[in-house]
Amino acid sequence: MFLQKQIFMVSDECTLLKQFKSGEREAFDRLFKMYAPQLGYFCLRLVRQEDAEEIVQETFIKLWETRALDVMLAGADVIGNLAHLKMLHAVGLVNEAEYKSLQRALVDIHGMVERGEFVIEEGIEDVHSQIELLLVRECGDAGKKIHTGRSRNDQVLLDLKLFTREAIFETLEHIERLFDLLIRRAGENKDVLIPGYTHLQVAMPSSFGLWFGAYAESLADDLLALKAAYDMVNTNPLGSGAGYGSSIALDRQMTTDLLGFSSLAYNVVYAQMQRGKMEKNVLFGLAAVATTLGRLAADVCLFACSNFGFVRLPDKYTTGSSIMPHKKNPDIFELIRAKCNHLQSLPMQMAMICTNLTSGYFRDMQLTKELFLPAFQELNDSLFMAHLVLQEMEVKRDVLRDPRYAYIFSVEDVNERVMAGIPFREAYREIGMQIQEGSYRDGVREIHHTHEGSMGNLCLTEIKSKFEQRVFEWDITTVREAIEGLLGNR
Numbered sequence: 001m002f003l004q005k006q007i008f009m010v011s012d013e014c015t016l017l018k019q020f021k022s023g024e025r026e027a028f029d030r031l032f033k034m035y036a037p038q039l040g041y042f043c044l045r046l047v048r049q050e051d052a053e054e055i056v057q058e059t060f061i062k063l064w065e066t067r068a069l070d071v072m073l074a075g076a077d078v079i080g081n082l083a084h085l086k087m088l089h090a091v092g093l094v095n096e097a098e099y100k101s102l103q104r105a106l107v108d109i110h111g112m113v114e115r116g117e118f119v120i121e122e123g124i125e126d127v128h129s130q131i132e133l134l135l136v137r138e139c140g141d142a143g144k145k146i147h148t149g150r151s152r153n154d155q156v157l158l159d160l161k162l163f164t165r166e167a168i169f170e171t172l173e174h175i176e177r178l179f180d181l182l183i184r185r186a187g188e189n190k191d192v193l194i195p196g197y198t199h200l201q202v203a204m205p206s207s208f209g210l211w212f213g214a215y216a217e218s219l220a221d222d223l224l225a226l227k228a229a230y231d232m233v234n235t236n237p238l239g240s241g242a243g244y245g246s247s248i249a250l251d252r253q254m255t256t257d258l259l260g261f262s263s264l265a266y267n268v269v270y271a272q273m274q275r276g277k278m279e280k281n282v283l284f285g286l287a288a289v290a291t292t293l294g295r296l297a298a299d300v301c302l303f304a305c306s307n308f309g310f311v312r313l314p315d316k317y318t319t320g321s322s323i324m325p326h327k328k329n330p331d332i333f334e335l336i337r338a339k340c341n342h343l344q345s346l347p348m349q350m351a352m353i354c355t356n357l358t359s360g361y362f363r364d365m366q367l368t369k370e371l372f373l374p375a376f377q378e379l380n381d382s383l384f385m386a387h388l389v390l391q392e393m394e395v396k397r398d399v400l401r402d403p404r405y406a407y408i409f410s411v412e413d414v415n416e417r418v419m420a421g422i423p424f425r426e427a428y429r430e431i432g433m434q435i436q437e438g439s440y441r442d443g444v445r446e447i448h449h450t451h452e453g454s455m456g457n458l459c460l461t462e463i464k465s466k467f468e469q470r471v472f473e474w475d476i477t478t479v480r481e482a483i484e485g486l487l488g489n490r
Contacts, residue, residue, distance in 0.1 A: 069369050070127045074118050076162035077131055078110040080155065081146055082486040083258040084238060087251050088148055098142040105138040106131075107487055128155055149250050151242040153361050157275050158238045160372075162259070164282055167376040168230050169476055172223075174383035175289060179219045179467055181387055183460055186212035190458055193447065194303075194310050194399050195408055202404070204411050205447055207455045208395050211299070213463060218292040220467040226285035227473060232278055234475075236261040243272035243360055260482025262475065275365050276354035279372045283347040286379050293382055294340030297333040300393070304330045312394040332389055336382045343379055346371055407435055409442050 016027045016034075036056050043052035082103065089099040109131060112118045120130045135143030147155075190209030195202050236259060239245070239252035245268040256264050265271035303310035318328040353367050400408060410431050417427035434440035449456040 069373050070120060071118065072373055073156075073159045073163055074113045074127050074131070075110060076159040076166075077127055077155070078106050078113060079162055079259070079483055079486060080158045080238065081131065082106050083255045084150065085146060086258060086486070087254045088145065090254060091249060091251055093148055093248070094142070094145055098139070098145065101139045102135060102142055102146065103488075105135055105143075108138075109134055110487060128152065128159075149239070149241070149246045149248040151240075153242045153272055153275075154237050154240045157240075157272065157278075158236070160275075161233050161235075161237065161278070163373070164233050164278070165230070165479060168226065168233070168282070168285075169474075169479075171286070171289070171376055171380055171383070172226070172471070172474065172476075174380050174387075175219055175223070176467075176471065178293075178383050178387045178390075179216050181391055182212045182216035182219070183464055185390070186210075186216060186458060187460055189395055190455070192395055192397055193455075195405050202408055205400065205408055205455070207447075209458050210455055213458050213460060215292060215296045216460075217463045217466070218295075219289065220463060220470060222285075222288040222292055223467070223470040225288035227470065229278075229281040229285035230474070231262070232274065232281055234262045234479075235265040235274075236263070237265045237271040237274065240265065240268035240271035243269050258482065258486060260475075260479040269359055272361055273359055275361070276350065276357070276368055279368050280347055280350040280354065283343075283350055283372065283375060286375055287344045287347055290340040290343035290379060290382070293379075293386060294337050294344070296386065297337040297340065300333045300390075301330050301337065304328075304333075310396055310399055312396065313389065314392045314394075317389045317392075332385050336386055339378055339382050343375060346375055406442060407440065409445060410435060410440065412445070412447070413442070 016031055039059065040052050040056045043055050046052075047055070085094065085099065085102050085106065088094040089096070094102070109118070118130075120127060121133070124130045124133060132143060132146055135146055137143070186209045189212065190207060192208045193205050194208060194211065196204045196206030196210075236252065236256040238255045238259075239250045252264055265274060300311065300313075302308055304313050313328065313330055313333075315328065317332050319331045320327050320329070349371055350368060353364055353371070357364060399405075414424070414427045414431050417430065418424050422430075431440065447455055451457060452462075453459050
């Protein structure tokens with residue numbers, strides 16, 4: 001009876017593992033309940049209870065995230081296979097019947113991926129092997145020809161580039177959505193004054209129009225870094241093999257055109273040297289966006305605090321305190337700030353993995369996926385949440401009526417004297433003496449700034465034009481039409 005029970009437990013465990021690998025959350029939850037107490041008990045022998053609990057949680061989170069990494073490349077691998085297959089047929093290495101059979105099977109596999117039905121079976125090494133296995137099952141020996149003229153090295157690099165290219169497009173959509181919101185809110189609040197700060201000291205009058213517009217233009221500039229990284233991504237490594245080419249007369253230009261790449265990664269050694277370098281440069285592009293978003297999040301946290309009170313966040317996007325009923329914590333923007341800080345650390349982490357490597361492929365690159373692939377979703381989630389909350393965030397009016405901003409218009413008084421003919425240094429001294437003696441009196445007034453980029457001339461049209469021009473430089477339509485063509489949808 002005991003032996004039967006043990007066999008059943010092992011069988012049940014194997015089933016759960018298979019379900020877990022296929023992405024079933026319920027299986028993951030059951031595995032967590034089975035093993036978390038054991039892992040926690042082990043950790044308690046080494047660290048404090050609160051540290052042990054954190055280790056257990058982080059371990060299982062990492063396990064869930066890692067499970068999905070390889071499957072994330074399945075769609076890209078199918079697309080790469082379709083282009084490679086078409087080229088093999090063109091150069092006479094795959095006959096017409098084999099081509100049609102394999103092409104049909106690959107399109108079917110892509111459908112499985114799209115529907116979330118694709119899984120890596122027990123005992124299969126990776127996503128690439130799984131797809132080849134499915135081709136052999138469906139097409140027989142013809143399926144064994146799909147790897148002709150390729151190495152796992154150029155196959156993986158191609159998959160990463162195809163995945164990254166589409167992932168950047170998705171991130172670009174999130175950036176554009178947030179940009180449009182910032183431009184709209186800048187226009188709506190161009191006359192709503194708030195204090196401007198330098199060194200966290202009250203400086204001069206600013207406005208919500210200036211504040212929203214500043215982050216909009218920052219995102220426009222961030223596209224420069226992201227586009228530079230994309231241009232490296234958008235080169236074709238297929239045909240470089242293990243980094244030394246192939247004696248088979250491949251048509252690399254054909255696969256370049258079929259996949260919508262702008263050009264080849266010409267030198268076969270350098271094509272493989274792009275692994276790691278590409279990921280690092282893309283992460284620098286994502287980090288540029290994260291820098292802007294993290295700074296915006298820090299501003300919102302500051303503006304929402306009771307000592308400032310410039311904005312009010314919707315109740316549904318804040319949390320309270322377990323003992324203080326008045327608290328409304330800006331948790332979402334605190335988490336965005338933390339995630340953006342994490343994203344900014346990734347390029348250096350990637351650089352450290354790739355440091356001291358000679359030319360040629362190394363297993364070190366296996367570690368890049370866990371840093372690289374989840375980064376897009378982390379940034380996209382942050383962009384999405386920022387947009388969600390900012391569109392409902394209430395801006396406070398009459399903020400400058402607070403006595404703590406009594407001196408904020410002093411610069412305006414200096415400028416008025418200058419325009420009346422008093423030398424700047426003299427005007428500055430007069431107002432400074434009034435403030436020092438306590439005789440300076442002022443109230444809230446209208447501001448009439450007219451130069452480009454000021455409160456009275458936000459240049460939102462120009463900023464929007466800058467952003468749109470930089471989006472226009474991306475060849476998104478060309479790329480997506482190429483992919484649709486391979487899938488037979490065009």
